[in-house]
Amino acid sequence: MSKGIPKRSEDYSLWYNELVKKADLAENSPVRGCMVIKPYGFSIWEKMQAEIDRMFKETGHTNAYFPLFIPKSYLSKEADHVEGFAKECAVVTHYRLKNDENGNGVVVDPEAKLEEELIVRPTSETVIWNTYKNWVQSYRDLPILVNQWANVVRWEMRTRLFLRTAEFLWQEGHTAHATKQEAIDESVQMMNVYAQFAEEFMAVPVIKGIKSESERFAGAVETYCIEALMQDGKALQAGTSHFLGQNFAKAFDVKFTSKEGKQDFVWGTSWGVSTRLMGALIMAHSDDQGLVLPPKLAPIQVVIVPIYKGEEQLNAIRDKVNEFIPALRKAGVSVKLDDRDTHKPGFKFAEWELKGVPVRLAMGPRDMENNTLEIARRDTGEKETFDLSNDLVAKIEGLLTDIQDSIYQKAVAYRAEHTTEVNSYEEFKEVLESKGGFVSAHWDGTAETEEQIKDETKATIRCIHIDAKEEEGVCIYSGKPSSRRVLFAKAY
């Protein structure tokens, strides 16, 4: 098959867009900015969901579901929040269509106007805190540890499949606590859960950190985040966890009576990851031949391609591979036998390479004679002949572990090569220009400096590293004193 995707070195952005489409991950829909997630792409997202959901439940959370619509007035109740979301939201104003009198199909029925407009949720803090008001009276009702898997809509003007779409799928956790410290601990815990997921399952190393004030979530006191680095040297925010203080409790009057009988506002957090993780997964590992998927998230871990002439040879190979397929499946390996007679082996090789299947097994007439098969790994392209008198299950299990680890280490090495400490603005600009990546620099802590650097270089403060050490220095831009470095990067 002709893959029809450009090289990363030629046009990284086009490479990404074409790869997403050609590998059957997603495509644009007729609705501006909304995507169709195709079955193969969705099956990767499902695997992500399953792991994340398991991690949430292991940390004591349960799922629930809240309305898609938010009354317009709710948005205004938290001042920063409305500032952050009012400018890009889908507004429902009517609840009925009627036949056009001129015969032009259906039109909005002006008599079916809503008394108050409804906003399609861009995030659900407002409607959820309004609900929590009725759930909380005493400290006994706390904590509330709830998560929701949902679709949300933000009317972005410039969209890209998975990375920035008007509608996207995500989970949003919303928790309520009796004490400030408990809420902060929860926010940090969820940042750690996200980091663990990214590193162990996506094989994407991430920096854990705190956002600067101007990058903070609208309505949060502190935003914790995980930041990943893509192969073009740009950073990608892969998940955020917000300590909300008492902001939403105050906006929606959510109070509780403590053990000591005192009334106080509840402390809150919210945290989310979205289908954006799909973009991170694709951009972190894939190459000019197509997707490279970490085995832990690959819907198909092993594909078997028979090489044959005629039905008889095919049947012999089928019989042979069916001797070991059950053992692989029993070991938890997902295996696909691609015995389509409509496509040639070369086409199949290219297709599964494009789709990022970690391990390809090929078996032809000579393998049948020798009781062997060919094992090819997607990430390195290495091939070897395997003698089937040895333990294939152990071989494959070892290989999958090795691939998972290997692509993670490759990403770690890339990030190490693309993280640079600089001490002057010239150096800063030079690094951004020449190789990109994370640039660690002193900053005077002001939003003005942050904004000027962004205007001049397009680099933003991705985060203040969670373990940033105290270090005397001067801001690379203003020359004012600074007590620690922050991480800058151009970002998605």
Add this chain to the structure above:
Amino acid sequence: MSKGIPKRSEDYSLWYNELVKKADLAENSPVRGCMVIKPYGFSIWEKMQAEIDRMFKETGHTNAYFPLFIPKSYLSKEADHVEGFAKECAVVTHYRLKNDENGNGVVVDPEAKLEEELIVRPTSETVIWNTYKNWVQSYRDLPILVNQWANVVRWEMRTRLFLRTAEFLWQEGHTAHATKQEAIDESVQMMNVYAQFAEEFMAVPVIKGIKSESERFAGAVETYCIEALMQDGKALQAGTSHFLGQNFAKAFDVKFTSKEGKQDFVWGTSWGVSTRLMGALIMAHSDDQGLVLPPKLAPIQVVIVPIYKGEEQLNAIRDKVNEFIPALRKAGVSVKLDDRDTHKPGFKFAEWELKGVPVRLAMGPRDMENNTLEIARRDTGEKETFDLSNDLVAKIEGLLTDIQDSIYQKAVAYRAEHTTEVNSYEEFKEVLESKGGFVSAHWDGTAETEEQIKDETKATIRCIHIDAKEEEGVCIYSGKPSSRRVLFAKAY
């Protein structure tokens, strides 16, 4: 605890509403007609989803995701479809809010008006068939066997938690086939999958049948359905599967080239079940004490309540039950130890009864002395003392199987008692009035008769039984000849 729910015999409708709220399943939200599904209710829905999703995958389907919004013009492309949905849809007309000049929070920005209004999907045939147009060229691209888990919105004027809500959660399968027969077979297969799920997991017996023309899905050639009977003698449509013919393929110009090189329109199906199943589950089994959950869908299958005075006794019971809890969990039984010190055993008994936990184990000081515990089953209220020197895991496993079967048999018996053959309109009305349930009667096959019967009695044709036998008779209403009976009932 005071349950605060009325008896079914006093006010069935209020009993249902209060039970849904008091058992922490769902509640109304501030958005008209939209519900909040609370954690306990959602955990039951999750169990349903998991089983249904597994059954879909076992029958060859994969999940995908399509946009929330549908361009207004798409709805009009299939004539019946737009008739069915235009009158109750949420319409997005703008994409931005702005600050009100008079300081009244935010208002819709008139400058951010969409060129074409977007409908929040009431169902996704249109946007999906528009997508399939690009996925299908040849018979090799068929069949497409895709399902989507999603939220949909239908602006219902009279809503009830789970049964009829403006927004609800559902799955919608959308398949495309090369032949008419294959599409019909798919529709029938999915009706059977739904029936199997309802009976094996929900313990709700269902009638499989075909809808009359006036009850058919807007845009379908044939609608297959499963119909269940609630404890108040009203029927509830629990799932539908539609054979769409080539209607949507023609509306969206979806053609394929056959093996023989001929062009033809693709054949389609769609099928769905929703959070309405929660309503069916609740109303089919629950009693005046609260929920009765079938063990296969109960989030907690066994609850253990210690009866103690003081910390020392509690610790002794804790140690004792922790000897057998791991074995139960290992056997796949979900167990909760309710050792809260904030509530008395009587309160806990009532709470878990209300929440429908199938098996309650209680252990007090005398049990400790005798090495016994008390086992109570929720469905019958039967209690027994169990000697812990016997095999508790086997006992519990047997009990759960028995409860699952028993509540199913109870529902089967109820339905048998409430299914009546009648041969005159007087008898028909009398049965509906006195005991309700399914009424099997001859009908002349016309929409006029169907509508007049509905107007006069509120009973509708639920379905024509899939195995309905030919039987000469006369329509109970018009006296015209009829060749088979159909099932009438008042319905949710």
